[in-house]
Structures are given as structure tokens and as C-alpha cells.
Amino acid sequence: MASQAINNYRIDAEVVHGDLPCKKRITELLEELCLPKGLFPLDDIEEFGYDRSSGFMWLTHTKKKDHVFKKIKQTVSYATEVTAFIENRRMKKMIGVKTREMLLWLTITDVYIEDPLSGKITFKTGTGLSESFPISAFELE
Numbered sequence: 715m716a717s718q719a720i721n722n723y724r725i726d727a728e729v730v731h732g733d734l735p736c737k738k739r740i741t742e743l744l745e746e747l748c749l750p751k752g753l754f755p756l757d758d759i760e761e762f763g764y765d766r767s768s769g770f771m772w773l774t775h776t777k778k779k780d781h782v783f784k785k786i787k788q789t790v791s792y793a794t795e796v797t798a799f800i801e802n803r804r805m806k807k808m809i810g811v812k813t814r815e816m817l818l819w820l821t822i823t824d825v826y827i828e829d830p831l832s833g834k835i836t837f838k839t840g841t842g843l844s845e846s847f848p849i850s851a852f853e854l855e
Contacts, residue, residue, distance in 0.1 A: 717795065720763065720772045727765040736762040736773065741854070743771070748803045748827065750835065750852035755781045756792055764800075772797045785851040789814040790822075803827040813837065 730739045736759035741751045743764060758776040765771075773796050780791045793810035800806075804826040812819045824838040827849065835852060838844040 720795075720797065723765040723768060723770040723772075724763065726767060727763040727770070729761060729763040731761050733757065733759050736760075739764075740773065743800070747800060748830065749800075749805070749825070750849050752852045752854040753805075753825070754792070754796070755779075769799045769801050770797070771800050783847075783851050786847050788847070788851075791819065803830065813839070 728739075730736050737756075739762055740754055740759075744751050744753060754773065756773070756775050756779055760774045760776060762773045763771065775792070775794055778791065778793055780789055782789050791812045791814070793812075796808070796810035798805040798808040804824070806824045806826075808821075808823050808825065811822045813822055814820075820839040820841060820843070822837050823840050824844075825835065826838075827835050833849055834846040835849045836844050836846045
């Protein structure tokens with residue numbers, strides 16, 4: 715379970731509690747790593763943690779949330795616990811994020827910007843399928 719992974723990285727991690735401080739820190743980190751600041755449009759975030767040495771990040775919030783990114787009409791579901799390894803222009807080994815394709819929910823495992831000049835961000839699923847969208851669709855609304 716992801717909670718066990720969080721405990722393994724908690725020792726050296728920067729941990730923030732409370733919705734507003736967590737949102738602020740998540741936004742700062744995404745900006746620092748050249749990722750769109752609106753990738754986690756969540757409310758009631760309880761905890762955000764980031765272990766800089768390994769790149770492991772996590773966030774917990776009170777309830778599962780489905781969010782529609784309006785510019786691309788894409789529904790994304792966030793579990794109450796989301797984890798990933800994050801680095802410059804990339805999140806990998808994600809847990810807790812799914813996207814709806816037709817009638818199926820597919821787990822998103824990787825998010826990356828291969829070429830910043832392209833203006834595209836790519837989302838890869840656990841099945842190996844990937845799709846690219848304009849980066850602007852994931853900026854703060």
C-alpha cells in the first residue's frame with residue numbers, strides 16, 4: 715500500500731500540513747520542476763510531503779475527487795492518497811490518479827514534458843497507452 719511507501723520516505727522529507735500551506739508548497743514544487751501548477755486541483759489537502767533526495771512526493775486529502783479539466787474535457791480521479799517520484803518535467807511511478815477513457819478508468823503512471831518548446835504534456839497509463847495535451851490545459855484555473 716502507498717501508506718507504507720510514505721512511511722519509508724518520511725524520515726528525511728519536508729512535510730507540510732493543512733490545505734493552504736499544502737497547496738502553496740505543491741504549486742511551488744511544480745513550478746520549480748517545470749510542471750504545470752494545476753496538476754493537483756484538490757481541496758481539503760491534509761498533508762503534503764517531499765523527499766528531495768529520492769524525489770518521492772505524496773499528498774493526502776479528505777475524500778476522493780473527480781475533476782474535469784475543462785480545456786480538454788478530460789475527467790481525472792484523485793484517490794485520497796497520491797504518490798509519485800518527481801523530477802524536472804516528469805512524474806513517474808504515480809499511484810492514486812486515474813483518467814476516464816470512454817467507459818474505463820485507466821491508472822496514470824507517468825506524466826512528462828519531453829520537449830518544453832512543443833507546449834505538450836504527456837500522460838502514460840499502466841497499459842502503456844499515452845496521450846499528449848496542451849500544457850496550458852493544466853495551469854491553475
